[in-house]
Amino acid sequence: MPREFPSRHFSLSEILTPSRYSVHPMAPIHPPQNIAIIGAGIAGIACALAISRELSPFVPNLKITVYERHDVLSTSGGAINLTPVAQRHLAQLGVLDELDRMGPEGGADVDAIELFSMRSGRAIGSISFTDNKGKGFGGYKGRRVMRISLSVAMLTVAERTRNVEVVFGKKVVGGEEFDDRAAVLFQDGTQAVADLIVGCDGVHSAVRTRFVDVGRPAEYTGLSFLQATIDSDSLSSPAHFRTSSLNISRHGSMLASYCDRDCEQIFAAAIVQFSPEALSSYRLEPGQDWATQNRIRCALRGEIRDRFGKCAIPCIKEIIESKADWMLYPVYQVRPGGRWCLNRVILLGDAAHAMPPRDESAAYALDDAILFSRVLASYRSEPLTEAFDAYENLRRDTINHAFKESRRMWERNREMGFLEGRVKEWMMSFHLKSNEHAREAAWEFDATKIALPTPAPSEDLVSLNSFLRNRTL
Numbered sequence: 001m002p003r004e005f006p007s008r009h010f011s012l013s014e015i016l017t018p019s020r021y022s023v024h025p026m027a028p029i030h031p032p033q034n035i036a037i038i039g040a041g042i043a044g045i046a047c048a049l050a051i052s053r054e055l056s057p058f059v060p061n062l063k064i065t066v067y068e069r070h071d072v073l074s075t076s077g078g079a080i081n082l083t084p085v086a087q088r089h090l091a092q093l094g095v096l097d098e099l100d101r102m103g104p105e106g107g108a109d110v111d112a113i114e115l116f117s118m119r120s121g122r123a124i125g126s127i128s129f130t131d132n133k134g135k136g137f138g139g140y141k142g143r144r145v146m147r148i149s150l151s152v153a154m155l156t157v158a159e160r161t162r163n164v165e166v167v168f169g170k171k172v173v174g175g176e177e178f179d180d181r182a183a184v185l186f187q188d189g190t191q192a193v194a195d196l197i198v199g200c201d202g203v204h205s206a207v208r209t210r211f212v213d214v215g216r217p218a219e220y221t222g223l224s225f226l227q228a229t230i231d232s233d234s235l236s237s238p239a240h241f242r243t244s245s246l247n248i249s250r251h252g253s254m255l256a257s258y259c260d261r262d263c264e265q266i267f268a269a270a271i272v273q274f275s276p277e278a279l280s281s282y283r284l285e286p287g288q289d290w291a292t293q294n295r296i297r298c299a300l301r302g303e304i305r306d307r308f309g310k311c312a313i314p315c316i317k318e319i320i321e322s323k324a325d326w327m328l329y330p331v332y333q334v335r336p337g338g339r340w341c342l343n344r345v346i347l348l349g350d351a352a353h354a355m356p357p358r359d360e361s362a363a364y365a366l367d368d369a370i371l372f373s374r375v376l377a378s379y380r381s382e383p384l385t386e387a388f389d390a391y392e393n394l395r396r397d398t399i400n401h402a403f404k405e406s407r408r409m410w411e412r413n414r415e416m417g418f419l420e421g422r423v424k425e426w427m428m429s430f431h432l433k434s435n436e437h438a439r440e441a442a443w444e445f446d447a448t449k450i451a452l453p454t455p456a457p458s459e460d461l462v463s464l465n466s467f468l469r470n471r472t473l
């Protein structure tokens with residue numbers, strides 16, 4: 001298991017002097033046995049489960065430790081939409097069964113996200129998660145679930161996985177690489193040493209900014225989410241959608257969706273432009289006095305009303321005028337062009353490539369985890385750097401493309417003039433139709449099935465093979 005050392009007694013370089021751990025150039029290559037994953041989010045837990053499944057047959061003493069900065073699971077973050085791809089991956093990891101076991105809290109099935117104009121109330125089109133027979137893609141539709149439910153389900157599966165341990169209250173603040181090990185430093189002064197470190201610590205990743213690609217901080221996109229949860233029976237107007245709606249206007253968009261199977265709660269999320277200067281005045285933080293918190297809450301309600309007050313959809317209008325407690329989530333991005341790995345450290349999920357969120361974002365984090373684990377198992381007799389290269393070759397183009405798509409989508413939520421807003425509405429229905437096939441094809445994607453490159457035999461092996469062949473001729 002990754003060892004922890006009290007930093008007051010040793011410095012990292014004392015613990016891991018190259019002379020103690022240096023590798024003989026001809027030493028056989030062993031797959032990593034002690035793996036440290038940083039961050040117990042979607043990518044981190046999925047990576048632990050997927051590595052455990054792929055590598056356990058080859059590494060009997062495999063030990064995977066996930067280090068999470070929070071002391072307990074975070075309850076913030078509202079609800080998340082899972083696409084058919086994300087659901088398929090979660091099913092393969094055993095997480096979907098756990099979600100289903102939670103009953104209504106396990107999320108609401110989403111057949112389609114219906115789009116409406118806030119100006120006219122008119123339906124614009126829909127993003128359907130079912131085929132023309134009403135069946136999900138590869139058996140899976142969409143699902144809107146509270147983040148906390150998803151985290152609990154993932155953690156439950158991790159807890160019963162023999163070689164996975166999750167340690168809370170461990171905030172990474174730095175790291176160092178040595179010949180055959182790498183180490184991370186925690187804020188509490190301890191360190192963990194492992195054969196492989198996987199940075200899954202999200203958009204503001206310390207593994208990225210302090211270790212792998214110093215100087216690549218996340219950038220604010222200029223857009224933010226304002227999120228709230230509302231009891232459905234507190235609204236007198238009937239919902240204009242079946243499970244999920246995206247209501248667009250020239251001032252941004254407002255998502256309204258049930259997030260539990262009994263449709264008792266509506267999750268609302270407005271995507272709006274916010275200047276970076278405005279962000280600090282709207283930040284709710286622990287320890288703030290009641291008056292400050294109340295002032296921020298009232299100001300956020302005002303922001304929602306200013307932007308969407310003229311909405312023509314009664315149910316959305318009621319949400320806008322309600323006393324809902326809106327929370328501000330600034331949206332950051334990490335351009336995917338930077339470095340993803342060193343020799344023993346790799347970044348996955350948002351830590352490597354946070355894109356402005358879209359319904360597919362979590363699926364990309366899950367794809368990363370599953371693909372990387374498969375590559376790691378397939379390259380188990382090769383140096384880690386070769387596994388990293390193979391993974392990057394498999395992933396870079398897809399991520400670059402997805403990032404560009406997300407940016408394009410998000411630009412449509414910036415403040416617009418009247419005419420531009422009308423063009424946006426008109427273009428949206430055209431865009432939905434013209435992308436239908438590409439979207440449906442993407443939802444068939446299965447990271448457990450795509451072909452992996454095969455490791456090239458090393459030069460030593462090639463020469464040994466030719467030596468043996470020559471001897472037998």
Ligand SMILES: Cc1cc2nc3c(=O)[nH]c(=O)nc-3n(C[C@H](O)[C@H](O)[C@H](O)COP(=O)(O)OP(=O)(O)OC[C@H]3O[C@@H](n4cnc5c(N)ncnc54)[C@H](O)[C@@H]3O)c2cc1C
Pocket residue numbers: 038039040041042043044067068069070079080081082083170171172173200201202203204205206207225329331348349350351357358359360361362363365
């Ligand atoms: C407001 C919002 C709405 C979104 N909605 C959707 C949606 O509907 N559908 C969708 O697919 N995607 C959505 N996304 C995107 C999606 O949430 C992310 O793509 C996904 O969570 C990425 O997973 P991750 O594990 O890489 O990062 P995260 O989920 O951010 O997990 C990172 C983990 O690392 C921990 N951590 C951070 N720093 C440290 C440290 N220094 N040391 C130790 N641990 C650390 C964090 O506490 C966290 O647990 C949304 C994103 C936002 C911001």
